[in-house]
Amino acid sequence: MRKTPLYSFRLQWLVPAALFLVFGFLISGLLAPAWAHGWKSPPDAALVKNPVPLSPEVLAGGKALFKDFCSRCHGKDARGGEPGEYTMVPPDLVSRLASHSHGDFFWKINRGRGDMPGFAEDLSSEEIWTIIHHIDQLRP
Numbered sequence: 001m002r003k004t005p006l007y008s009f010r011l012q013w014l015v016p017a018a019l020f021l022v023f024g025f026l027i028s029g030l031l032a033p034a035w036a037h038g039w040k041s042p043p044d045a046a047l048v049k050n051p052v053p054l055s056p057e058v059l060a061g062g063k064a065l066f067k068d069f070c071s072r073c074h075g076k077d078a079r080g081g082e083p084g085e086y087t088m089v090p091p092d093l094v095s096r097l098a099s100h101s102h103g104d105f106f107w108k109i110n111r112g113r114g115d116m117p118g119f120a121e122d123l124s125s126e127e128i129w130t131i132i133h134h135i136d137q138l139r140p
């Protein structure tokens with residue numbers, strides 16, 4: 001009879017402990033990509049939709065702009081660069097765009113951070129949105 005209270009005490013904790021583990025895994029799985037590089041745009045910026053309508057001309061333009069302005073760091077097919085002289089390896093933009101919105105990319109490309117230059121001065125907004133369409137089209 002002495003064992004019963006001890007046993008039920010343990011059982012009582014089993015459900016919360018299991019829930020804690022399950023939710024812990026889920027949350028860390030969701031947040032891991034964000035933590036991996038720790039660069040987040042403000043939520044309202046991330047919600048902005050790409051205003052440039054998609055067309056073959058836009059894609060061709062985006063491809064040419066990407067080659068001129070971005071490929072030396074991010075690689076010619078946007079699959080990430082070499083460590084080189086940078087403190088942070090330029091990321092694989094094709095796989096990043098799978099978990100980031102066009103608006104998030106637009107905000108980051110305008111501002112830059114660390115070795116990633118901001119392009120607000122060198123590229124028009126339309127050109128930046130055009131490049132993002134190009135990166136999006138590289139997704140398998």
Ligand code: HEC
Nearest residue numbers: 037039069070073088089090091096105108113114115116
């Ligand atoms: C001089 C090298 C360099 C050039 C040129 C460059 N980038 Fe980057 N880029 C980086 C680096 C390094 C990072 C990682 C920055 C960080 O997370 O602090 C980065 C990050 C990014 C990100 C953020 C990805 C994320 O994690 O959310 C985007 C988007 C991006 N670059 C797009 C571009 C585009 C588009 C161009 C061309 C217009 C470009 N970059 C040109 C080096 C470069």
